[in-house]
Amino acid sequence: xxxxxxxxxxxxxxxxxxDLESRSKMVQFDQRSIAxxxxxxxxxxQISFLQxxxxxxxxxxxxxxxxxxxxxxxxxxLGSDPDSLFSADIDxxxxxxxxxxxxxxxxxxxxxxxxQLARYTGDTLAYxxxxxxxxxxxxxxxxxxxxxxxxxxxxxxxxxxxxxxxQVNNFLSAVDTLRADTDRLEVRIARLKKASS
Numbered sequence: 001x002x003x004x005x006x007x008x009x010x011x012x013x014x015x016x017x018x019d020l021e022s023r024s025k026m027v028q029f030d031q032r033s034i035a036x037x038x039x040x041x042x043x044x045x046q047i048s049f050l051q052x053x054x055x056x057x058x059x060x061x062x063x064x065x066x067x068x069x070x071x072x073x074x075x076x077x078l079g080s081d082p083d084s085l086f087s088a089d090i091d092x093x094x095x096x097x098x099x100x101x102x103x104x105x106x107x108x109x110x111x112x113x114x115x116q117l118a119r120y121t122g123d124t125l126a127y128x129x130x131x132x133x134x135x136x137x138x139x140x141x142x143x144x145x146x147x148x149x150x151x152x153x154x155x156x157x158x159x160x161x162x163x164x165x166x167q168v169n170n171f172l173s174a175v176d177t178l179r180a181d182t183d184r185l186e187v188r189i190a191r192l193k194k195a196s197s
Contacts, residue, residue, distance in 0.1 A: 043058065068085070170196065
């Protein structure tokens with residue numbers, strides 16, 4: 001087991017030990033594994049299910065039942081939004097039924113980061129660390145949304161690469177007018193040919 005992942009593995013297993021419903025769902029995952037490919041960090045974390053416990057590793061054996069690929073922030077969102085597992089931002093390869101079962105497990109699993117941190121840092125440090133993580137997550141999400149809006153505005157208004165909605169509507173209207181004019185011209189040409197023959 002990779003030492004870097006040891007605290008996360010212990011925290012997840014400690015939380016599962018107190019979540020009987022999630023543990024009962026894990027029975028169906030026994031001896032199966034998931035490879036999580038974090039595309040923007042070029043890292044792979046393998047999660048193996050062994051007798052209602054999780055084992056995390058940075059050394060995948062290449063024989064995972066399910067491969068989930070996405071960016072770090074997108075994958076981190078799975079804990080609060082399990083349905084995003086099947087979004088366009090995440091690629092899934094392997095056993096799709098297994099992926100659906102995993103989503104069901106995540107939906108019912110309430111992982112209390114603060115409580116688990118307190119086991120290692122004490123209550124005094126656990127709250128500011130957990131608060132900092134939440135703040136960072138919100139900042140990253142807001143920054144991502146803000147960047148998308150700013151880029152979109154720039155492309156539409158500054159660089160004029162993308163049209164705005166009124167320009168799209170005007171273009172479509174012009175296309176309809178051109179199509180109608182072309183149809184009328186074809187009819188007129190057909191009449192002239194008929195008259196000259």
